[in-house]
Amino acid sequence: MSDQKKSLTVFKTDRHEDIAAIIGSALIVVVVLTYMAFVVPSVSIKPHQDGKLMEIFVKEGAEIKAGDKIFSLEVVKKKWVNNVMEEKVAVQEFTSKAGGKVLKVSGKPGDKVKKDKGTIIELEHKKGTLP
Numbered sequence: 001m002s003d004q005k006k007s008l009t010v011f012k013t014d015r016h017e018d019i020a021a022i023i024g025s026a027l028i029v030v031v032v033l034t035y036m037a038f039v040v041p042s043v044s045i046k047p048h049q050d051g052k053l054m055e056i057f058v059k060e061g062a063e064i065k066a067g068d069k070i071f072s073l074e075v076v077k078k079k080w081v082n083n084v085m086e087e088k089v090a091v092q093e094f095t096s097k098a099g100g101k102v103l104k105v106s107g108k109p110g111d112k113v114k115k116d117k118g119t120i121i122e123l124e125h126k127k128g129t130l131p
Contacts, residue, residue, distance in 0.1 A: 043100075052112055099126050102122075
């Protein structure tokens with residue numbers, strides 16, 4: 001038997017690979033965020049859940065800010081109460097997460113919408129901000 005201690009350690013040569021991976025990941029994030037903020041011309045706003053479009057609060061050509069109401073949906077909310085599924089119809093208002101100019105309003109009040117299908121509003125977001 002040898003007198004040397006046997007231990008499991010990370011080799012010093014692996015550290016440069018870790019640093020390279022961190023720097024590479026950071027560069028990819030910067031490139032993607034820059035692309036989204038300065039190159040993407042418009043954002044399509046789609047319904048967040050199934051329902052019926054009740055009202056649209058914006059008009060084509062209008063300037064909106066983040067937090068402005070843009071549309072409302074009539075949705076069915078479901079929850080379990082005492083082992084019975086209860087359904088309740090509710091109207092939810094949705095707000096914009098980005099500011100910009102409304103390019104096109106495709107949805108009309110009364111339209112049935114499906115989650116993430118079809119565009120309700122197309123928004124030209126402000127350059128330098130993330131959509």
